[in-house]
Amino acid sequence: MAALIVRGPRRCSDNLARDMAPANPLRLIQRAWYAASFDDFGAQSDHEIVGELTRQSHHAVELAQRDAWLAEIELLRRWLKGRQGTLLLEFNIPRMGLRADAVLVIAGCVVILEFKVGDSTVGQSALNQVWQYALDTKNFHETSHGLPIIPVVVPTGLAARESAAPGYASDGVRDPIALAPQQVPELLNELSQCFASPIDPKAWQAGRYRPTPTIIEAAQHLYARHEVTDIVRTEADATNLTDTAHRLEALIRQARQQGEKLICFVTGVPGAGKTLVGLNLATARRDIGDAHAVFLSGNGPLVSVLCEALTRDDVRRRRQAGESVTKASASKPIKAFIQNVHHFRDEALRAAQAPVDRIVIFDEAQRAWNRQKTTQFMRQKKNQPDFNRSEPEFLIETMDRHVGWAVIVCLVGGGQEIHTGEAGIGAWIDACRERFPHWRLCLSDQLLEAEYGAGEPLSRARAGSRTEFYRDLHLSVSMRSFRADSVSAFVKALLDLDGDAARDALSRFGDRYPIVVTRDLNAAKQWVRRQARANERYGLLGSSKAMRLRPYAVDVRLAADPIHYFLADGDDVRSSFYLEECATEFQVQGLELDWACAAWDADLRMTSAGWRHYDFSGSRWKNIHSTENQRNLKNAYRVLLTRARQGMVIFVPPGDQHDATRVPGYYAETFDYLRGLGLPVI
Numbered sequence: 001m002a003a004l005i006v007r008g009p010r011r012c013s014d015n016l017a018r019d020m021a022p023a024n025p026l027r028l029i030q031r032a033w034y035a036a037s038f039d040d041f042g043a044q045s046d047h048e049i050v051g052e053l054t055r056q057s058h059h060a061v062e063l064a065q066r067d068a069w070l071a072e073i074e075l076l077r078r079w080l081k082g083r084q085g086t087l088l089l090e091f092n093i094p095r096m097g098l099r100a101d102a103v104l105v106i107a108g109c110v111v112i113l114e115f116k117v118g119d120s121t122v123g124q125s126a127l128n129q130v131w132q133y134a135l136d137t138k139n140f141h142e143t144s145h146g147l148p149i150i151p152v153v154v155p156t157g158l159a160a161r162e163s164a165a166p167g168y169a170s171d172g173v174r175d176p177i178a179l180a181p182q183q184v185p186e187l188l189n190e191l192s193q194c195f196a197s198p199i200d201p202k203a204w205q206a207g208r209y210r211p212t213p214t215i216i217e218a219a220q221h222l223y224a225r226h227e228v229t230d231i232v233r234t235e236a237d238a239t240n241l242t243d244t245a246h247r248l249e250a251l252i253r254q255a256r257q258q259g260e261k262l263i264c265f266v267t268g269v270p271g272a273g274k275t276l277v278g279l280n281l282a283t284a285r286r287d288i289g290d291a292h293a294v295f296l297s298g299n300g301p302l303v304s305v306l307c308e309a310l311t312r313d314d315v316r317r318r319r320q321a322g323e324s325v326t327k328a329s330a331s332k333p334i335k336a337f338i339q340n341v342h343h344f345r346d347e348a349l350r351a352a353q354a355p356v357d358r359i360v361i362f363d364e365a366q367r368a369w370n371r372q373k374t375t376q377f378m379r380q381k382k383n384q385p386d387f388n389r390s391e392p393e394f395l396i397e398t399m400d401r402h403v404g405w406a407v408i409v410c411l412v413g414g415g416q417e418i419h420t421g422e423a424g425i426g427a428w429i430d431a432c433r434e435r436f437p438h439w440r441l442c443l444s445d446q447l448l449e450a451e452y453g454a455g456e457p458l459s460r461a462r463a464g465s466r467t468e469f470y471r472d473l474h475l476s477v478s479m480r481s482f483r484a485d486s487v488s489a490f491v492k493a494l495l496d497l498d499g500d501a502a503r504d505a506l507s508r509f510g511d512r513y514p515i516v517v518t519r520d521l522n523a524a525k526q527w528v529r530r531q532a533r534a535n536e537r538y539g540l541l542g543s544s545k546a547m548r549l550r551p552y553a554v555d556v557r558l559a560a561d562p563i564h565y566f567l568a569d570g571d572d573v574r575s576s577f578y579l580e581e582c583a584t585e586f587q588v589q590g591l592e593l594d595w596a597c598a599a600w601d602a603d604l605r606m607t608s609a610g611w612r613h614y615d616f617s618g619s620r621w622k623n624i625h626s627t628e629n630q631r632n633l634k635n636a637y638r639v640l641l642t643r644a645r646q647g648m649v650i651f652v653p654p655g656d657q658h659d660a661t662r663v664p665g666y667y668a669e670t671f672d673y674l675r676g677l678g679l680p681v682i
Helices: 038-043 046-056 063-080 124-140 181-194 201-206 215-223 236-258 274-284 300-320 327-337 341-350 371-381 391-399 425-435 455-462 487-495 499-509 521-531 547-552 562-567 627-640 665-676
Strands: 004-006 032-037 086-093 098-106 109-116 149-155 261-268 293-297 338-340 359-363 406-413 440-444 467-470 515-518 538-542 593-599 604-607 610-617 620-623 644-651
Touching: 032 038, 032 046, 032 201, 038 063, 038 086, 046 063, 046 086, 063 086, 063 098, 063 109, 063 181, 086 124, 086 201, 098 124, 098 181, 109 124, 109 181, 124 149, 149 181, 215 274, 215 300, 236 261, 236 274, 236 406, 261 274, 261 425, 274 293, 274 359, 274 406, 293 327, 293 341, 300 327, 300 338, 300 562, 327 338, 338 341, 341 391, 359 391, 371 391, 391 406, 391 425, 406 425, 425 455, 440 455, 487 499, 487 627, 515 521, 515 665, 521 538, 521 593, 521 644, 604 627, 604 665, 610 627
Parallel strands: 109 149, 261 406, 261 440, 293 338, 293 359, 359 406, 440 467, 515 644, 538 593, 593 644
Antiparallel strands: 004 467, 032 086, 086 098, 098 109, 604 610, 610 620
């Protein structure tokens, strides 16, 4: 258990450790619906095998599914007779919420089979599907890390045909292939000759599955009633995350039991799971009457993408279960527990009573508006001439309308401010101290660090009797990149001009998280396309002030639609895959790609005196003198450089000596700096 630092009278229960225990014990993930040695499989009847599969199913099994199982079993009997190994049917892929039809654990390798019963052709989507299964098994199943993984699609009506043997990537995952049923034994013979080392099937099945879902995948799983422990890694970083989740639950229970009002501040490095903690809390409580929770964010693109993704996934799940449902009806409850914070604020303006929600979670709370910006907006846009409060002050005031208990959870990112007029954490703390002293403050101890900008307000609050600090309200390890969890540390060192720390962090990545730099945008695009496999998403990113990327057909003024950018398939020109739409820090904050192509313009440029900050106005670059705007620009690049889960390429334009707005010198020192940190040049 993380240590607890308490300032002021101790208000926590002496039995807090007991109270923090999860409401439900950790469930073991069922690895597969059916598992047996090849010999035991051969000795069982079709009826026994289908009966076990049916028993494990969460839904009524349709005749079409039963017939598909019988067809698969018949083929597997022929292929596996006389061989040694283990068969798993309906193998669980937790990160994706899907199941592979069959997995063969044979001498020295793992074969993942996806059957297309009755099909005589195979499309790229089917190949990508089984390829993604293989990649997830390789990356997230502990005992598969060192094994070759072979993904195969078997359309049962496909005619045998000769094709070149697929190659293996450096991580041991073979490129996917489609085989006719009669060709599978040839593959198994080939594999038995190539890989002879035995695999202990029990040890392999017992290996921990440690997935790292995207925020979209995580939201889908949580909304489908999975627990957060089912979809995150179970090593130190997940312990960090679940400890934070349990601490919040314990504090909420205390507030409810004691009838008090409480505000909690959760901090974390980029990609550590702050949003995941908030979504977990909101989804778990969306149907709990007087303890209902709502997830609020001022990040419009994030709210739009999450709501659309959850709606699509919910419709798909329910229709698969035989339910008749429309997209419009499915979206209503989703929009009730994930909302734009400005809509919540506007509703509070219309009605004087307390909101229906007793618990509100504010994502990126440091980005709430200060008094000047809020007052100006209310007067000009909402016809509120007498309004004179900051957004944090008004939101606390709204929750203070409740008689009895209420809880606010503020999720706080360091170095994430990218807008002018953002109040920072100090405005929340000052509002509580000055206007709502009866609210109890439970703070992450990391708010004491300079990067969170709490400053003087925090110093004043520390002397209060209702302020407490908790170590486990901080998420210290990035989960965004499962390949290298210190990416955020590398980016911080890079932007802080701490070359030694940046080089040290980079040296620890090895080949697990490649970062390269180039002066050629076409080479950058080709690089991300080559890296991506299966359904891994890649995209083009640029700063909102990168106005001189236009000669490269990158116009940041044309805002990418985040729903299409992040959710559309590779055949949609509006998707990130086309590398035509450029998403800025405003579209991607809180979201992520597998592979990123980040374009670095002359708005933030390296000089002999360090970073210089520029805004393009009219036809020339102008110095940014405001320290707030300088901070926002630096943070924009922090956001862009921490969006990739698996690797990125940084494009620094070569410039043009004939264009006064793109003088080569504007870019040369930035490129030299990045190269000097050890980034390979392509």
